[in-house]
Amino acid sequence: MRAIVFGIGLGTCLSGCLFDGGEGTRGLACDEDSQCGRGIECIAGVCGGSEACTFSYENALVDEGNNGIDIHVLLLAPAMADTWGNNHLGPDALPHEEVFLVEGVALGVYDTRVIDEDEHTYTKFEITCDGDDWHWKITADDID
Numbered sequence: 001m002r003a004i005v006f007g008i009g010l011g012t013c014l015s016g017c018l019f020d021g022g023e024g025t026r027g028l029a030c031d032e033d034s035q036c037g038r039g040i041e042c043i044a045g046v047c048g049g050s051e052a053c054t055f056s057y058e059n060a061l062v063d064e065g066n067n068g069i070d071i072h073v074l075l076l077a078p079a080m081a082d083t084w085g086n087n088h089l090g091p092d093a094l095p096h097e098e099v100f101l102v103e104g105v106a107l108g109v110y111d112t113r114v115i116d117e118d119e120h121t122y123t124k125f126e127i128t129c130d131g132d133d134w135h136w137k138i139t140a141d142d143i144d
Contacts, residue, residue, distance in 0.1 A: 053129035055102045058137040059094045061116055068096020071138070073115035078108055079126050093117070105129050114138060 055076065061069040071094040075084040094100050094114075107130060113123040122142040127134055136142075 052103075052107070053105045053131065054133045055105055055110075055112070055127070055129075056133065056135045057094065057100045057102075057112075057114065058135065059096050059098055059100075060137050060139045061096060062140070070095050070117045071114045072117055073113075074100060074102075075113045075115075076102060076105070077111055079111050081111070084113060107131065112136070120144070 057071075057074060059068075059071050061071065063069055072087075072089065074088045074094065075086075076088060077084050088102055089100065108128075110127045110129060111123065111125045112127060113121055115121050121144045122138055123144050124136060124142075
């Protein structure tokens with residue numbers, strides 16, 4: 001299992017900016033609730049406070065011959081963002097039957113997409129990070 005601590009710049013940050021307040025506090029800086037996204041409050045200048053989630057991605061993709069398929073791109077962005085941002089896997093792939101963690105995801109609502117070795121896309125929209133962790137076991141049934 002590999003993990004990355006969430007630290008992308010979030011593109012336009014829904015009009016705010018990602019900050020790291022130390023001691024494990026991370027969040028989207030804000031000065032009004034509308035900058036935080038649907039249902040997330042601006043509390044003391046931070047969207048939703050200082051809690052965070054871990055998003056886990058389990059690769060369960062197989063082809064018709066039951067051979068494992070690698071995932072080459074993993075994207076995570078605030079819901080309704082104009083761009084997807086960086087590939088969290090970097091130059092690596094997520095092999096079949098492995099799990100990849102994105103840790104320290106600030107409270108908010110997100111969209112996520114993975115792209116396999118054959119360039120098929122799999123997307124989940126409006127995932128709420130409210131302090132509870134989220135897991136996605138990616139299968140062929142999830143193809144866009």
